[in-house]
Amino acid sequence: xxxxxxxxxxxxxxxxxxxxxxxxxxxxxxxxxxxxxxxxxxxxxxxxxxxxxxxxxxxxxxxxxxxxxxxxxxxxxxxxxxxxxxxxxxxxxxxxxxxxxxxxxxxxxxxxxxxxxxxxxxxxxxxxxxxxxxxxxxxxxxxxxxxxxxxxxxxxxxxxxxxxxxxxxxxxxxxxxxxxxxxxxxxxxxxxxxxxxxxxxxxxxxxxxxxxxxxxxxxxxxxxxxxxxxxxxxxxxxxxxxxxxxxxxxxxxxxxxxxxxxxxxxxxxxxxxxxxxxxxxxxxxxxxxxxxxxxx
Amino acid sequence: xxxxxxxxxxxxxxxxxxxxxxxxxxxxxxxxxxxxxxxxxxxxxxxxxxxxxxxxxxxxxxxxxxxxxxxxxxxxxxxxxxxxxxxxxxxxxxxxxxxxxxxxxxxxxxxxxxxxxxxxxxxxxxxxxxxxxxxxxxxxxxxxxxxxxxxxxxxxxxxxxxxxxxxxxxxxxxxxxxxxxxxxxxxxxxxxxxxxxxxxxxxxxxxxxxxxxxxxxxxxxxxxxxxxxxxxxxxxxxxxxxxxxxxxxxxxxxxxxxxxxxxxxxxxxxxxxxxxxxxxxxxxxxxxxxxxxxxxxxxxxxxxxxxxxxxxxxxxxxxxxxxxxxxxxxxxxxxxxxxxxxxxxxxxxxxxxxxxxxxxxxxxxxxxxxxxxxxxxxxxxxxxxxxxxxxxxxx
Amino acid sequence: xxxxxxxxxxxxxxxxxxxxxxxxxxxxxxxxxxxxxxxxxxxxxxxxxxxxxxxxxxxxxxxxxxxxxxxxxxxxxxxxxxxxxxxxxx
Numbered sequence: 001x002x003x004x005x006x007x008x009x010x011x012x013x014x015x016x017x018x019x020x021x022x023x024x025x026x027x028x029x030x031x032x033x034x035x036x037x038x039x040x041x042x043x044x045x046x047x048x049x050x051x052x053x054x055x056x057x058x059x060x061x062x063x064x065x066x067x068x069x070x071x072x073x074x075x076x077x078x079x080x081x082x083x084x085x086x087x088x089x090x091x092x093x094x095x096x097x098x099x100x101x102x103x104x105x106x107x108x109x110x111x112x113x114x115x116x117x118x119x120x121x122x123x124x125x126x127x128x129x130x131x132x133x134x135x136x137x138x139x140x141x142x143x144x145x146x147x148x149x150x151x152x153x154x155x156x157x158x159x160x161x162x163x164x165x166x167x168x169x170x171x172x173x174x175x176x177x178x179x180x181x182x183x184x185x186x187x188x189x190x191x192x193x194x195x196x197x198x199x200x201x202x203x204x205x206x207x208x209x210x211x212x213x214x215x216x217x218x219x220x221x222x223x224x225x226x227x228x229x230x231x232x233x234x235x236x237x238x239x240x241x242x243x244x245x246x247x248x249x250x251x252x253x254x255x256x257x258x259x260x261x262x263x264x265x266x267x268x269x270x271x272x273x274x275x276x277x278x279x280x281x282x283x284x285x286x287x288x289x290x291x292x293x294x295x296x
Numbered sequence: 297x298x299x300x301x302x303x304x305x306x307x308x309x310x311x312x313x314x315x316x317x318x319x320x321x322x323x324x325x326x327x328x329x330x331x332x333x334x335x336x337x338x339x340x341x342x343x344x345x346x347x348x349x350x351x352x353x354x355x356x357x358x359x360x361x362x363x364x365x366x367x368x369x370x371x372x373x374x375x376x377x378x379x380x381x382x383x384x385x386x387x388x389x390x391x392x393x394x395x396x397x398x399x400x401x402x403x404x405x406x407x408x409x410x411x412x413x414x415x416x417x418x419x420x421x422x423x424x425x426x427x428x429x430x431x432x433x434x435x436x437x438x439x440x441x442x443x444x445x446x447x448x449x450x451x452x453x454x455x456x457x458x459x460x461x462x463x464x465x466x467x468x469x470x471x472x473x474x475x476x477x478x479x480x481x482x483x484x485x486x487x488x489x490x491x492x493x494x495x496x497x498x499x500x501x502x503x504x505x506x507x508x509x510x511x512x513x514x515x516x517x518x519x520x521x522x523x524x525x526x527x528x529x530x531x532x533x534x535x536x537x538x539x540x541x542x543x544x545x546x547x548x549x550x551x552x553x554x555x556x557x558x559x560x561x562x563x564x565x566x567x568x569x570x571x572x573x574x575x576x577x578x579x580x581x582x583x584x585x586x587x588x589x590x591x592x593x594x595x596x597x598x599x600x601x602x603x604x605x606x607x608x609x610x611x612x613x614x615x616x617x618x619x620x621x622x623x624x625x626x627x628x629x630x631x632x633x634x635x636x637x638x639x640x641x642x643x644x645x646x647x648x649x650x651x652x653x654x655x656x657x658x659x660x661x662x663x664x665x666x667x668x669x670x671x672x673x674x675x676x677x678x679x680x681x682x683x684x685x686x687x688x689x690x691x
Numbered sequence: 692x693x694x695x696x697x698x699x700x701x702x703x704x705x706x707x708x709x710x711x712x713x714x715x716x717x718x719x720x721x722x723x724x725x726x727x728x729x730x731x732x733x734x735x736x737x738x739x740x741x742x743x744x745x746x747x748x749x750x751x752x753x754x755x756x757x758x759x760x761x762x763x764x765x766x767x768x769x770x771x772x773x774x775x776x777x778x779x780x781x
Contacts, residue, residue, distance in 0.1 A: 002731045002749040012742045014754065015709035020717070020761035025740035038496050042362060052709060055504035059709035063494045065365055066503030068385055071358030074320070074350060078362030078370075079494075081318045081346035085368055091496050109358070112351030186737055212761075220762030220775070223738050393701040454701055492704055501705035513696040514703065521701075 006186050007033045016051045016059040021219025023210035023226065024048060026183040027125040028096065031205070032062065034193025035121075039092040040083075042067050042075040044106065046098035047132040048125070072097040073109030076120040092197060093120040099140035100130045103164045114173040114202045121196055121203045124166060127211035135214045139164040142234075144277055146216070146265045158268065162280070170204040171240050178204040179239040179248075184226035188237060188248060195239075208235045216264025228259040233285040238292075245291035256281050297475045303466030306434040306473050307373060307399040307459070308333035310441030312343045313481045314397070316371035317488075320348040320359035324378040325411050326467045327401045331373060353378035357385040357396075364394040365502055367493035369445065372396070375463065376403035379417045383424065389456045390425025390518065392503060395448030395488075396456040397441060402430075402564070403463040404650040412651020413463040415564065415616040419592070419624045425518055427457035427525055428592040430563035434471040436544045437461055439536065442476070446485050447532050452524040454490075462565040463651070476540050484539050526594040547591035548599040552578060556585030558666050559603060561629055562613040563589040566654045570613075573659040584663050589625060597632045604633035609641045609670035611662050615648045622678045641670040647681035658682060661690045710757075714741065718760035720775040726750050728772035735764035735773060 011032035018025045024047050032039065042065045043049055049066055052059040067075040072095040080093045095113075097106055102124040110122060129147045130136040137147040142163045146152050150159040170178045177199050181189040189207070196203040210226050212219040229235035230251050237249040256278045260266040269277070301309070307330045311319065319338070321331040337343035346363075350356045353374050360370040374382065379400050389396050404414030418428060427444065431437045437459060444457040461467045494502055506514065530546055537543040545551075551571050553559055562570055567588040574586045587603055589596070604610060610633070614623025621627065626644035633642060645662050648654040658681060665679065682690040731749030743758040744751045751764070751773075765773040 002733060002746075004733045004737065004746070006737060010742050013708050013710060014742045014757035015712035015714055016741065017709075017712060017714070018740065020740075020759035021763055022740050022761075026738070029740070029742065040366075040494060040496060050505060052501055052504065052705060053712050055501075055506045055510070055703040056705040056707040057709045057711055058499060058501045058504075058705040058707060060501075061499045063496070063498055064501040065362060065494055066501065067362065068354075068358060068388055071355060071385065074355035074358035075362040077348050077350065077355075078318065078320060078359030078364075079366055081320070081348055081359070082363035082366035082368035082370075085317045085344070085346045086366070088496065108351060109355050112355055115351070116348070183738075218762070220766040222740070222761070222763055223767055391702065492700065499706070502702070504703040504705040506703050509693045510699070513694065513699055514701075516696045517699070517701060520696075 006030070006190050009033065011037065011061045013059045013061065015053065015057070017053050018047065018051050019213055019219070021212045021222040023183050023208070023222050024125045024127065027123070027207040027209050030183065030186050030189045031123055031193055034190040035092045035094065035197055037062060038090055039094055040065065040079060041094040041096050042072055042079060043096050044072045044101045045069040045132070046101050048096060050132060069101055070105040071109055072101060072106050073111070073113035073122070076122065077113050077116065077118045080119050095120060095122040097124055098132070099124060099126040099128060100138040103139040103166050111173065114170065114175050117201050119200055121205065123205045123207060125207045125209040127209040127214055129214050131211050131214045140166070143280065144266055144269050144273055146268060152268045156268065167206055167240060171243060174243060175202040175204060177239070177241050178206070180206045180235065180237050182208050182226045182230050182235060182237060183210065184223050184230060185237065185249065192239065214265070217262055221262050225259065225262050228254065228262065232256045232259040233281050234259050236285060236288055238288055244295055245288055247288060247292050298472055299475055300470050301434060301473050302329065302468050302470050303434045303437050303461040304329040304468065305333055306438040307441060307461065308337070309475055310438040311371040312337050313476060313478060314442050314445045314485060315369065316345055317368040318346050318348065318360065318363035318370045319372065320350045320356045320363070320370070321372045322350050322353045322356050322374070322378060324353070324375045326403065326463045327373045327375045327399070330399060353381045354385060357382045357389060360396050361385060361389050361392060361394055364396050365392065365494045367488065367490060367495070369488040370396050371398065373399040373401070375401040376405060376417045380405065380420060383421065386421055386424040386426055393454040393518070393521070394456055395445065395454055397444045397448060398456070398458045399441070399461060400458045401461045401463050401467045408650070410650040411463065413465055414649050414651065418458070418460050419616040419618060421458070422593060422624065425455060425522070426593060427455060428460065429457065429590060430460045430592060431466065432565055432567050432588060434466055435473050435542070437466065438473055439542060439544065442481060442485060443532050443536055447525060447529050449488055450528055453521050453528055455518070455521050455525060460564065465565045480539060484536070522594050526596070529591065545588060545590055547594065547596040549588040549590050551586040551588065553585035553587055553603065555583060557583040557608045558611070558663060558670065559585045559587050559607050560611045560613060560659070560662060561587045561589055561625065563592065563625065564615065566613065566615065566648060569654065569656055570659050573656050573663070577660065577663060582663065592625070595628055600629055600632040601636045604640050605636045605638045607640050609666040611643055611645055611666040613645050613647055613662065617646050617649065641674065643669050644678040645681050646678065652682060655691065658690045713756050714759050715756045718758060718778050720760040720762060721755065721778050722753055722758065722760065722765055722773050723776050724751055724753065725772040728770050730770045732769060734767050734769060738763050738767050
């Protein structure tokens with residue numbers, strides 16, 4: 001039996017109701033390969049709340065607590081407190097929420113949980129919009145994207161606000177560990193998860209989660225798009241450990257248009273608009289490089 | 297052991313004696329001293345619990361829900377806007393069938409901004425599936441917290457409960473309170489042991505998506521649980537009386553109603569004042585009585601119907617206004633009475649909103665009014681008591 | 692089939708593995724593996740979002756009960772030995 005590059009044991013069960021090519025499914029799959037069986041996950045309203053199917057169907061080999069939309073940070077706080085008071089040790093308490101449920105409606109509870117140094121791992125799987133409810137924009141939708149609430153229409157409109165930098169927000173909370181991960185690089189993903197697992201305190205994982213229907217792309221390109229996101233520096237792979245930035249994959253530095261062109265949600269952009277995206281991506285990459293270099 | 301303490305401290309001691317294991321709370325006037333006292337107990341180790349100083353009331357309830365699902369006995373406290381902020385997750389707690397116990401220090405809603413007593417916040421949660429107990433004294437607050445845990449954690453119930461203190465009147469007023477022995481409470485209230493809890497190694501989902509062809513059955517079960525809570529509470533209180541020597545009148549406390557023709561139904565601390573008024577009026581020969589609505593949920597439907605069958609007139613004091621045909625308590629009392637054979641005259645008295653004092657004189661005027669209304673067979677159903685600009689005098 | 696209120700738990704607690712959901716029925720395109728060309732790199736298994744690929748001695752066996760036909764395995768295979776074929780043909 002040839003060696004696989006990632007742990008073989010599966011904690012996901014076939015028959016989930018995700019779309020074909022769903023990045024979020026891979027996020028959960030890799031996360032649990034890194035965390036193992038002694039894990040309890042709290043999931044708010046999002047694609048993953050529907051993923052297990054109708055009652056009584058369950059698509060994981062670990063327990064899952066469904067919670068109210070804005071409450072993931074509070075749920076993991078409550079879970080950890082109960083496990084502590086009952087003397088149950090060596091358990092990964094995980095919050096697994098979408099971008100909307102993290103940077104928008106869930107931001108307060110996230111901030112509270114981080115400030116209280118809750119011993120838990122919060123994973124934000126980022127498909128860059130409210131996908132479960134039909135592709136409405138969120139604070140994590142990137143500049144330039146079409147969504148149903150930032151329609152292109154006859155006005156050539158699109159999301160005109162920059163994507164919220166949740167990693168910077170988490171960095172400002174002075175948590176011990178935060179990292180971006182990509183489903184295109186499962187080895188790096190799982191390594192980071194295993195590192196997070198070994199640290200106590202509040203840990204944050206920002207996972208890019210390609211969404212074929214929401215990004216208007218062919219499902220077979222989910223991994224390719226994730227790869228291009230990293231290679232164009234649109235979604236850089238880095239860690240912030242005790243406040244210090246460390247880039248974990250340089251990426252090829254391809255032009256951002258390579259990443260955008262596979263996704264229909266960007267197909268309306270003019271050359272000038274793509275150029276402004278390129279500039280924003282370059283600036284952010286440069287900023288990360290500076291943070292890494294100067295240890296700030 | 298007898299101690300003089302505020303209603304808030306009575307709540308804190310209640311939660312301590314009940315051995316709450318996870319407490320998640322957010323400060324709001326006038327609940328703050330409950331949480332402060334509990335933080336004290338936890339920090340000195342007197343109470344072995346985890347205290348989570350959450351960043352909002354919504355998170356307080358969400359954290360309690362998660363902790364309770366994992367098998368811990370939880371407690372929280374709030375008031376007014378904190379309670380209404382929790383409204384979404386109150387519904388979640390009861391739908392998830394979690395026996396969380398909470399103190400609500402009942403306080404008016406803004407605007408206008410008010411920190412004083414009013415039952416609007418509590419009454420507005422009547423649809424959430426929570427048991428609701430309005431207390432008249434600090435002793436009752438402590439006792440009801442302990443009883444509530446026992447009632448709620450029983451297999452046939454598994455619903456959450458709120459114990460309601462009137463803002464400032466109970467929360468910040470000191471009364472003598474008998475603190476039961478911890479050993480006796482432990483014997484009365486064993487550790488929380490749910491049949492199913494979220495635990496490592498057991499792959500289950502808690503709170504899943506249910507189709508229209510199955511949802512109703514879950515709600516039906518919750519209804520049965522609330523119905524069971526009615527009977528269970530009476531049994532638990534009987535047991536409490538045997539062990540601790542005290543009880544507080546069941547779900548509807550009948551005070552001198554045996555030969556009453558006119559009864560005032562009221563909830564909370566005002567009932568204490570009303571009992572004094574009943575005593576003085578009865579001494580003058582008036583056939584009056586007081587029925588204290590102790591439980592708003594489960595609503596004492598049969599008790600109200602039985603009472604309605606025996607009296608000529610009922611005055612319902614609503615310390616809230618819910619913009620329906622009339623006040624909430626009146627509406628439910630009337631609904632219960634309507635199914636009975638004999639239908640007394642029932643009138644609604646909206647009084648005491650925003651902390652407006654309800655004096656003995658006002659209560660006397662209410663009794664006068666219901667007697668007159670009964671004799672006249674009056675049509676007017678709702679009276680707003682003591683509103684400046686209205687011609688009626690209530691002092 | 693609606694269960695009686697007496698047969699259901701207090702609150703919806705799910706404990707039936709999702710293998711009851713035959714998501715393979717959704718498929719519009721089916722993957723066909725040329726096992727002779729397969730280099731046993733395990734990449735297809737690694738990237739399947741539906742855990743529908745099992746490695747048998749390094750070679751992928753695709754469980755058509757669950758495969759949704761997303762095509763990731765086909766696109767990512769470095770040896771190009773997985774082909775997506777329209778359902779209903781072949």
